[in-house]
Amino acid sequence: MNIAQVIVDVPTMQTDQPFSYLIPEEMLTVIEPGMRVEVPFGNGNRHIQGFVVELTQLQESEHELKELIRPLDVTPVLNQELLALADYMKEETFSFKITCLQTMLPSVLKAKYDKQIQVLVPSALPKEWQEFFAQGVVPYEEAIQQMGIAAIQKLRQAGILDIQYLVKKQNRVQAIKMVYSTVTAENYQQFVQSIRKGATRKVQLLERLTQVPKRKLQEYLDEGISRAVINQAAKEGWLRIEEEERYRDPYANRSFAPSSPLQLNAEQEAALKACEQAEGQSQTFLLEGITGSGKTEVYLQAIASVLKKGKTAMMLVPEIALTPQMVERFKGRFGEAVAVLHSGLSQGEKYDEWRKIERKEAQVVVGARSAVFAPLEDIGLIVVDEEHESSYKQEETPRYHARDLALWRSKYHHCPVILGSATPSLESRARAQKDVYHFLQLSQRGNPNALLPSVAIIDMKQEIIRKDTTTFSRVLQEKIHDRLEKEEQVVLMLNRRGYSSFVMCRDCGFVLPCPNCDISLTLHMDTKTMRCHYCGHEERIPHQCPSCGSDKIRYYGTGTQKVQEELLQLFPEASVLRMDVDTTRKKGAHERILRAFSEKKASILLGTQMIAKGLDFPDITLVGVLNADTSLNLPDFRASERTFQLLTQVSGRAGRAQKPGEVIIQTFNPEHHAIVLSQQQNYEAFYQKEMHLRHQSDYPPYYFTVKIVASHEQEEPAARKMYQVFREVEQVLSPQAKILGPTPHAIMRIKNRYYYQIIIKYKREPQLASYLKELLERSQVDQRNGLFLSIDKEPLSFI
Ligand code: ADP
Ligand code: ZN
Ligand code: ZN
Secondary structure: OOEEEEOOOOOOOOOOOOOEEEHHHOOOOOOOOOOOEEEEEEEOOEEEEEEEEEEOOOOOOOOOOOEOOOOOOOOOOOOHHHHHHHHHHHHHHOOOHHHHHHHOOOHHHHEEEEEEEOOOOHHHOHHHHHHHOOOOEHHHHHHHHHHOOHHHHHHHHHHOOEEEEOOOOOOOOEEEEEEEEEHHHHHHHHHHOOOOOOHHHHHHHHHHHHHHEEEEEEHHHOOOOOHHHHHHHHHHHOOOEEEEOOOOOOOOOOOOOOOOOOOOOHHHHHHHHHHHHOOOOEEEEEEOOOOOOOOHHHHHHHHHHHHHHOOOOEEEOOOHHOOOHHHHHHHHHHHHHHHEEOOOOOOOHHHEEEEEEEEOOEEEEEHHHHHHHHOOEEEEEEEEEEEOOOOHEEEOOOOOOOHHHHHHHHHOOOOOEEEEEEEHHHHHHHHHHHOOEEEEOOOOOOOOOOOEEEEEEOOOOOOOOEEEEEEOOOHHHHHHHHHHHOOOOEEEEEEOOOOOOOEEEEEOEEOEEOOOOOOOEEEEEEEEEEEOOOOOOEOOOOOOOOOOOOOOEEOOOOOOOHHHHHHHHHHHOOOOEEEEEOOOOOOOOOHHHHHHHOOOOOOOOEEOOOOOOOOOOOEEEEEEOOOOOOOOOOOOOOOHHHHHHHHHHHOOOOOOOOOOOOOEEEEEOOOOHHHHHHHHHHHHHHHHHHHHHHHHHHOOOOOOOEEEEEEEEEEEEHHHHHHHHHHHHHHHHHOOOOEEEEEEEEEEEOEEEEEEEEEEEEEOOHHHHHHHHHHHHHHHHOOOOOOEEEEEEOOOOOO
């Protein structure tokens, strides 16, 4: 018997294993591991989707095996490597295999079901519904609406109705209708004669057909030649219409200036040589290079070198750094060989980029976090740029870290990995210290004419701030003036990490809360609404205090919009571009703003930390950080590290070419080491100091960490569960490990659920992994009572 081992699309612990299905004779040559199939499942034999993970042979089976229904793919969507990666990911992230498999695919390939209600016993159906079910089936949504879920459930229990699941195939490729001319010198005269007098469109069409042998149907329609005319011409043998598959290319209408390799400086050359020499080995490099030191140039040349050997390359960048400039550099260097994957693409565009990779038409993948799953084969090099970025970790299940998966893939392919950053994570830097990673450094700017900017710290406590602004120090105002006069460009960053603008009553102190979450609503001026950043709840801005009725209700906090207004008051002549979540919500907006700035349509770019990365414009000579502190005050052990990274990044935007740059950092904590050392652009000193602090308080990278969280609609069951887990964990762990908690989450209630957590810090705990797995297994029972448990290895934050 030929058996397919299938992971079914039912994310529960009981079903988190392959199920055996008989492969029908006619599908024997078709079914392969990595394909999606439709299978019957459970007692009702409902049709669901699954992934074939293995083909096996069986002599006989104790119980009767079900048969596969049909394959959903023509070729496997996951290769052997990615199937194996799913196994690793499952263990690392404590999630179900099916969840991992689906995470790896572009979203158009993820399961989608159409549900419908089917009548099993028409005669037993209540009279009132007989007509409704005249066809035997009704779409699920419609049935719910008309009958109510309770009625459906009752009839289903009685065996009169059932729910059917129809797997929808949605990996639609885009096809374009093309018109092929069949007009030749021989048949032309005959066609001309067949045209009736006055049929001008046909004359026009024939004319065109003699000129262009192949053209989009749409273009004819655009010229006013109707479809009727074309169809008739097809009948008469003038032309053929054929569908042609098309990629939706988001960069189709853009041309990229070709770029050629630069002459490397000595440090770059050494880094490149080291990577080239590691060919065929899964060696990890940490490339620590100051901003503008030419890391990207090293990546480009290292990639070129593996392409020359016929291999492929993957370059991961944080979502936010995937700027048009970065794409341009890659497309400019490698042209058609580049596939780009990021969240700004539509689902269809993403799917098409993915297919280019899968069909080996693209050899270089540039993409954000999920691009780590790109179906590249024979990888020769993996680059993780800005390796310290937290966006590489997915904040929902499966909680994978793209950097870890990149390292796994490098082992599989025996290829080197470059982790690059101006401010490496302490974890990676510490590994380089211990020679686990090979350490490479770039200490000079790549462009020999560019100097590191001079950085000044402004103590906002000392600063006598002018009456009309609380945002701009005198020094910063003077410098902005100066740049506007010289027609140079200014970048201003408002640090909004852990920060929001809200509405508060001056009389009673009332702050508008979200009805679903324990958090205040954030003011959004563009939509003139108050919005919850956790659950999306939205309501109008109150003009009266809902609590005491006072009309002294005021905005607090400095939103980018408010700063923009202040800026325009101070500098009425300045043109300001603003970049934040509000102005970049629309597709392509991010790119438009940056292009406008590069074309010098504005002299000031004001934005959130979104602007800290990737900008490489020669005329930026001043960078101002309006409030360095907000991220410093977060109750998170990584607060200093994040602040240092952010300040260093944004400072790096200034003076990248001939003109020297200047940076002004406004802060209330001018002595803090994260601020002082970012002023000196001294990562190594920061690393030493911060490691010392981490050591003193037993934080990573000296300890590994795991966060366990329980949530429930009521507070008590969540708390009770975490206390129970705490007692168990105490038994499992050795005395070296430390447990923090149980504590409620900093925002205890989110989307009407209460959260309790513990954090375990440990060095070596051989028992821990199996305990956590078992804990998760047991928690399946709790789920029926609405209690959810999640496990997060190396959480990004402790809150
Ligand atoms: P990073 O990625 O480290 O921030 P980039 O690769 O973006 O640095 O380089 C910064 C700037 O320096 C770019 O404008 C780049 O063209 C230039 N550059 C890099 N390497 C060289 C080099 N060897 N010679 C001249 N210019 C260089
Ligand atoms: Zn009030
Ligand atoms: Zn909410």
